[in-house]
Amino acid sequence: MPENALQDPLRFQRTAPPCTLVIFGANGDLCKRKLMPALYRLAYDGALTAGFAVIGISRTKMSDDDFRSRMKEAVSKFVENSPFDEDAWRPFSQGLFYLPGDTNDDQVFRDLADKLKEVSGSRQTGGNVMFYLSTQPSQYAEIAEGIGRAGLATGEGWRRIVVEKPFGHDLASARQLSARLQTVFAEPDIYRIDHYLGKETVQNILAFRFGNGIFEPLWNRRFIDHVQITAAESIGVEGRGAYYQEAGALRDMVQNHLLQVLATVAMEPSSTFSSEVVRDERAKLIRSVRVMKPEEVAANAVGGQYGPGRIAGKDVSGFRQEKGVDPESQTDTYAAVTFAVENWRWSGVPFYVRSGKYLPRRVTEVAIQFRSAPLAVFRKEGDGDAPATPNLLILRIQPEEGISLMFSSKRPGSGMTLRPVSMDFNYGGSFGERSPSAYETLLLDALIGDPTLFTRQDMVEASWSVVQPILDYWATQKFAFPNYAAGTWGPAAADAMLARRGHRWRHA
């Protein structure tokens, strides 16, 4: 494509080129709650060109107008931090089309070919097509192969495919899925979404680390004692018990989202901010995470499952009492792992990662604890051998996104009494602008063809390699679940895991 002679990157917002987005599973929850509201917001912000079109596919029979009407209802209900604007919806909705069909039947792909031709002509999309698989993961490979058989993976313009996590349910299935996708699409045209990487605050970790000169010299084993990464949810499985029972916290959160966050926190600076260079560094970091031997798992990984408890004055049932869940289920609704990053920068620094359901509050954050001052010169009689209060840097991902630095300050008055204080940067307070949702960011990136925030095959395989020994070991165990009550901070064994190294969880 020729250069745009009128481009003004300093002032123009990034705009998706004309194209058709084909959404498989268009009548599903993800499309209604996330994709369509994100697309609407992009259109509202002028980030989609006038010819942009969507073809929704699902088994439900409905007309284009029915589809538009359902999507309008969904967008007005689920659009984030933004009012619904009828004037913005109207032109956007003219680009929405629908095709009923069963992806097990090749006829739907032949119908899709006709529809694409028609839409491409009327909307002048230049033949560009992005396929989005918003379906059950078990259908990913079959749909991609159906696209291939119908000859839709190539043609006039570019072709891309977007797949949602999970990318396999273990290392072997992840490899198999990648192999099948790659028979149809080249790896650079496969966009694996990990929506955590689309969060503004996760991206801000890169800005914080590599846009400021003062932190990076401290960002290593000499100054950092340990790192805690927490993704706590205050809700349970919310009716998704049957699905969750097959996944568990380790697969659902740690293998993908939290290892990506860990990689963002710990990766080496990239020489440029080009997509492949950044992804190379992320992949390199994940490959540096020590793969545990079976005999190391028990000491470094703790699984948990919530039992009945009381939250906000209400009784809640345990996981095994959830609808669709086996009363003897061994699924982990909580996982805590001590990862070791084996490179010169991080050798000896434990990375504690935990995620769980029905914890006391919703919080996702990275807490970096620095080593204490070598000499506690302000220690007083009676303080014993307690070290000086260590500095703590908190990168808050959600809610109240921001950064806090805890340090000691002299308490006003006579005498030298120190008290920890917090220096806070509040993302929302300093930037009054609305932050785009993760899906807005990632959809626009995929449409533009920027894969920086998407997960590459080698990253997926590396992260499965890291958690596979834990999954294998846990599969051989029979746990005495439930081992934590809903509304508490997880099993005691997770506290003990840190205590063995002289550490303790924040919020414990």
Added chain:
Amino acid sequence: MSAAEAVNPDHILKDLAELWTSMGQPHSDQPEAPEAQQGSGVLRACAMTLIVFVDEEDDPQDIGQTLAELMRTHPSRALVVRVGQTDGDLQSRVFAQCWKPHGQALQICCEQVELSVSLNRLNDAASILAPVTAPDLPRVVWFRSSRLAAAADLSHLVALGDKIIVDSTRPGAPAFADLRTLMMAGCLVGDLAWTRITRLRELLAQLIGRRAPETLTRIELTHGGSAPGASAKYLQAWLRRAFPQAAVDFRSGAGPAEELSAIDVAPDLKIQIDHGCAKYEIGTRAQYAKISPGPEPRLLAEELNIIEHDRIFESTLERMTPWSPPFRIPAK
């Protein structure tokens, strides 16, 4: 809020310090506020110094509203200079503008200093303003006052800022040649007449930006009134810069004076502009795009986002006027 009778930088800075001390105190009407809330309800935010020159008779509410909206995206120490015609003493006052983000307990506040000065004491004002700017942060000067056109020398005021913002559509604005002089002297320059056409330029970039240059031979810009306005002139220069082989000419036609009402790109694209909306056709279908520049605070916000050399604006400005030696605004 406080008033200072003798205006000098030390007094202004002292007033500012007292302002923040008083804002940090618990309110007397809330003596039993929990300890955690006392004194923690206000966040002082400042990312730059914004110096605004306005005419004495300009509506204070109007400029106040603009600054209040700007502070959400560009919290600043705002120094508002009201320029009067008649001689008189310099006067100043300091106060804070605050807002509370949705759902948060913390108020975010920016400080504002207002200075009243007569036209013939502008240099005195500059000597007061310079020490009052927030250290180590960008300084932006917005010349909104039409009265400055009558000033003998603006060099002291220009020297206050890292970036100078003007609006060539306003009466008394500096000539393009003056802006170019500033630019040649290394000053960052912004012109709201240029900012107003960002959305229109964006649309043109989408529609014709990737066309092969040899296919673009003639572009006609239709404007209302007898002469094109500053924004239209910028658009012409920008198109000529990108497509030097094309004839880009003006035509007088219907529509509000000086404003663009249509753009014809031979042979197949015609854009009609009406009330901030562009209508054009793709294939057989009519398309509409909002190109409304938005209100003044939005234009300002775009300029405040760019505290660096804007090469496209600068090269466009270069094409608009032959370089002339400095005359009214000496080099920095």
